[in-house]
Amino acid sequence: MAKLSLICPCYNEAENLSAFCEHIFVVFADIIKTYPQSAFECIFINDGSTDSTLSMLCALQNMKSDLQNNAFLLPPPPAECEIKIIDFSRNFGKESAIYAGLQASSGDCVALIDVDLQDPPSMLKDMFAKWHSKKADVIYARRISRTGEGFIRAKLSQCFYMLSNLISAVRLESGVRDFRLMDRQVVNALLKMSEYHRFSKAMFEWVGFKRVGLAYEYIPRTQGSSGWSFWKLFKYAIEGFVSFSTMPLRIAFVLGLVMSVLSLGYGCYAIISTLIFHNAVAGWTSLVAWIAFLGGVQLIILGIIGEYIARIYEQVKSRPIYIEKQPRDTKD
The missing domain is CATH 1.10.287 (Helix Hairpins)
Incomplete structure (x- = not known):
């Protein structure tokens, strides 16, 4: 029996949550068809949301025992899926949400995915299959184009990766997303890194292990807007330079x-x-x-x-x- 823990950081994702759950529960059903002994846990981290994200997550969790309690018209989770909620006291950021999810996970493998559906949930089936067949310890998603991004933002992102690889021994591949599936031993290695300032992109590379990348095309955001402003991206870049290079x-x-x-x-x-x-x-x-x-x-x-x-x-x-x-x- 293999258990998959899915970590889903959420910050004001009320507009995307229902569609995300619909997609991910279909993926779980497809995995069960191929691997009948599989089990799942969805760990939602409410990162200080100011909209109805937390209320929707609580409703989703309560649907496990009361299917009639569905005021938000959320799709019911499958019987093999446990819903967990971590509610932050304020907005601590995505890096903290990822760390909290890793700590709370109990699966044999752990996946990270954003709720905004810019990463295709359907890829999780291929990730799980490659992990189950022991082809890799880390299966990550890589966006092969920056279509849909602004010209300046795309160029600045390319410059960041070039400069980061120039000054740091940890090589970062352009287009690699946080969306990935990791074996339990990889998660345990990441949890041993107790930095207060965390830069997960480089931490995923630093721990090593056998890795496989899956490529996909850019997917536009269907609802809401990205919380990553230029200023936040700039601070995140500085974090990367300082955290993994002297x-x-x-x-x-x-x-x-x-x-x-x-x-x-x-x-x-x-x-x-x-x-x-x-x-x-x-x-x-x-x-x-x-x-x-x-x-x-x-x-x-x-x-x-x-x-x-x-x-x-x-x-x-x-x-x-x-x-x-x-x-x-x-x-x-």
Whole structure:
């Protein structure tokens, strides 16, 4: 008997939840036809949603015992599927939701998928089949085109992957999604990585294991809008650079060394020009510009060092990665 745990982070996904459940429950039924002894658990993480996402998830969970309680017209989960809900006390972000889902999972294999249906749930059948036949420990989805994305956003994404692979020993493949299925031993390895600042894309690569990729075309979002703004993507990129590479610190050292050598050379030139050739010191404008430039370089170097120190500071405080909100007891 094989059990599949499906982790579904949710942030204001009320418009997509019903369609997602309909698709994923059909996939579960298809898997059971091929592998009759299979069982499932859907772990929904409500990441501080402000819409009716939590109410819909609770209704879905209650349908296991009361099929009449279906005010949101949700499709009933199959008998082989257990519904679990993790309700965050606030919005902690997708990385925290993934970590919470991995902790709560109990399956022999664990899959991650977004609820917005931009990743095809039907691919889960092929992932499960490859895992069941022991062809791979990690089966991931890779989008082969960026059709539908803005030109600037697509180019910036390509630049991120190029720069990340240049400065980090962990190689990231462009187009790889969080949508994947992993063996239990892979999940256990990921849970041993207790970083407060988590960058799952690189963590999935860092742990290793045998991997297989499945390609698919871009699927537009049917409902709602993406919560990933340019600013959030920029912060996420910085997280990736700092979390899995010390190259920025080396670049800062080399940059400081080069500036010191250039400054020393310029100082020697000014002294020789004045004492030997009796040239008057001139160029106040260029001198001010040079001082301003050096000041900017120093601030950049301090900023790079500060990013690493800030992560050390937040890690040693040992704050929880997320806080789960428990339902209130309504009894007197």
